Amino acid sequence: MACSAASALVSPTAALSHKPSAPVTSQSFPQTLPIPKSFVGLRSCSASRVARAASRSGTPQRRRSLVVRASELPLVGNVAPDFEAEAVFDQEFIKVKLSDYIGKKYVILFFYPLDFTFVCPTEITAFSDRYAEFEKINTEILGVSVDSVFSHLAWVQTDRKSGGLGDLNYPLVSDVTKSISKAFNVLIPDQGIALRGLFIIDKEGVIQHSTINNLAIGRSVDETLRTLQALQYVQDNPEEVCPAGWKPGDKSMKPDPKLSKEYFAAI
Numbered sequence: 539m540a541c542s543a544a545s546a547l548v549s550p551t552a553a554l555s556h557k558p559s560a561p562v563t564s565q566s567f568p569q570t571l572p573i574p575k576s577f578v579g580l581r582s583c584s585a586s587r588v589a590r591a592a593s594r595s596g597t598p599q600r601r602r603s604l605v606v607r608a609s610e611l612p613l614v615g616n617v618a619p620d621f622e623a624e625a626v627f628d629q630e631f632i633k634v635k636l637s638d639y640i641g642k643k644y645v646i647l648f649f650y651p652l653d654f655t656f657v658c659p660t661e662i663t664a665f666s667d668r669y670a671e672f673e674k675i676n677t678e679i680l681g682v683s684v685d686s687v688f689s690h691l692a693w694v695q696t697d698r699k700s701g702g703l704g705d706l707n708y709p710l711v712s713d714v715t716k717s718i719s720k721a722f723n724v725l726i727p728d729q730g731i732a733l734r735g736l737f738i739i740d741k742e743g744v745i746q747h748s749t750i751n752n753l754a755i756g757r758s759v760d761e762t763l764r765t766l767q768a769l770q771y772v773q774d775n776p777e778e779v780c781p782a783g784w785k786p787g788d789k790s791m792k793p794d795p796k797l798s799k800e801y802f803a804a805i
Contacts, residue, residue, distance in 0.1 A: 614748055618647070618739045619721035625680075625709035626690040634680065634711055637743060644677040644770070645739040646762060649724050649732040653685040653693045654701065657756045661734075662703055662710075664759045669707035671763060675770060676741075679708040684719060684731055687712045724750060738766055740773065 622635040639645050648665070650658040665672075665679050672679055683690075690710040696702020711718070713732070719725035724735035734751035746769050751757060768780040771790065778790040781801065791801040 614745050616745060617743050618645075618737065618745050619718075620743075621718045621721065623711050623713060623718060624687045625711040626687050626694060627706070627709040629691065629694060629705070631687050631691075632709065634709055636680075636739075639678060639739075639741075640743040641741055644675070644741060644766065646672065646677060646679045646736065646766070647682065647722075647739060648680070648734070648736040648757070649682045649719060649722065650734060651731040651753055652683060653689045657734075657754065658683075659693075659698070659701060659703055661756050662706065663698060665762075666703075666706045666708065668759050668763070672766070675767065677766060680711055681706075681708065682711040682713050682718055682732070684713050684716055686714050736762065738762070738769060740769065 618636060620635070620637045622633060625632050625634045636645065636647070646665070648661070650661060652658065662681055665681070669679060685693075690712060694703050694706060694710070696704075698704045713719050716725055716730065719732040719735075722735055722737065724732045726733060731753075733753065734755065734757060736749050736757055737745050738747035740746050747765050749757065764783075764785055767786050768784050771784075771786070772778060772780055775790065777792065779793045780788075781791050784790065789801060789804055791798050
């Protein structure tokens with residue numbers, strides 16, 4: 539159905555049945571990534587070498603750790619900056635709040651420069667056409683640009699053969715204030731538009747993966763899905779890691795000098 543520019547805002551539960559409606563209470567999440575227990579031996583070994591060096595030099599040494607901590611938001615390993623903004627879904631205006639997904643869904647959050655452009659519709663429609671594959675593994679997709687919801691709506695109402703989007707299976711978020719793009723460090727200040735940033739956010743609200751392409755380079759739905767599947771696998775199997783190009787069904791690896799040889803011997 540069409541929606542005029544004067545349409546009233548609709549709640550996410552009314553316009554988007556799979557959107558979380560219950561408010562999420564504020565809570566703190568750890569900003570460090572869990573390290574498999576098999577890493578402890580590495581840490582202890584490293585620490586022992588440091589201790590020996592310290593005893594020889596007489597200089598006290600700090601205890602080292604392999605825990606990964608991002609230096610500043612919103613780099614991988616930190617909680618994603620929260621936002622609440624207007625969006626277009628099913629040709630209706632809705633509100634989207636990122637923290638509503640905490641504890642419920644993974645989120646693919648991707649930024650694109652502008653509506654009614656060239657590379658952008660190929661990415662947006664590609665994600666929409668593959669939406670069911672993401673939904674199957676408990677993941678929501680959110681597209682974001684600095685355009686208004688009225689521009690988003692007009693683009694959705696334009697046929698694909700004419701450079702439009704047609705109906706989409708996920709919301710397009712409006713970032714007219716540019717605050718979301720700025721918070722995720724993808725804003726080009728002198729142009730007022732966003733680079734092609736993509737973030738995979740887990741159910742605890744932590745950014746676990748990010749890529750940023752320049753304006754002329756489109757992204758791969760296949761690689762986004764593969765990376766998401768690898769993330770979910772290592773979170774379900776914290777004693778394992780995924781080697782290059784890993785896909786579901788492939789052999790994983792134990793992050794241990796001895797146990798990893800089982801993987802290398804098999805390839």
